[in-house]
Amino acid sequence: MTQRREFIAQFTVASTALWACGVQAAAPLVADSDPQAVQLGYKSDASKVDKAKFPKFAAGQACANCALYQGKPSDAAAACALFAGKQVAGKAWCNAYAKKA
Numbered sequence: 644m645t646q647r648r649e650f651i652a653q654f655t656v657a658s659t660a661l662w663a664c665g666v667q668a669a670a671p672l673v674a675d676s677d678p679q680a681v682q683l684g685y686k687s688d689a690s691k692v693d694k695a696k697f698p699k700f701a702a703g704q705a706c707a708n709c710a711l712y713q714g715k716p717s718d719a720a721a722a723c724a725l726f727a728g729k730q731v732a733g734k735a736w737c738n739a740y741a742k743k744a
C-alpha cells in the first residue's frame with residue numbers, strides 16, 4: 644500500500660511539472676502585426692526597427708537585455724511585463740526598452 648501511495652504521489656508531482664512546462668511552452672510569440680506591438684514599435688528582430696521612427700533605438704538593445712524581460716538573457720523567448728500571456732523574442736525590441744541594470 645505504501646508503494647502505491649508513493650507511486651501516486653510521484654505521478655502527481657511529475658504530471659504537475661509536465662503540465663507547468665506545457666503551459667509555459669504554449670504561450671504564443673507576439674507578432675509584429677499585433678496592434679499593441681505596432682503601437683510600441685515592437686519588432687521580433689531588432690535589426691528591423693525603423694530607426695527614423697524610433698530614434699531611441701541603439702544597436703545592441705534587445706529584449707534579452709531589457710529590464711522587463713522575464714527570462715534569462717540566453718532564452719530565445721520569454722514573457723514581458725507589457726505583453727500578458729505572450730512571449731517576446733530575445734532578439735526583439737520595442738520603444739519601451741529599458742536597459743537591465
Ligand code: SF4
Nearest residue numbers: 706709712723737740
Ligand atoms: S519592454 Fe523590453 S522586453 Fe518588453 S518588448 Fe519591449 S524591449 Fe522587449
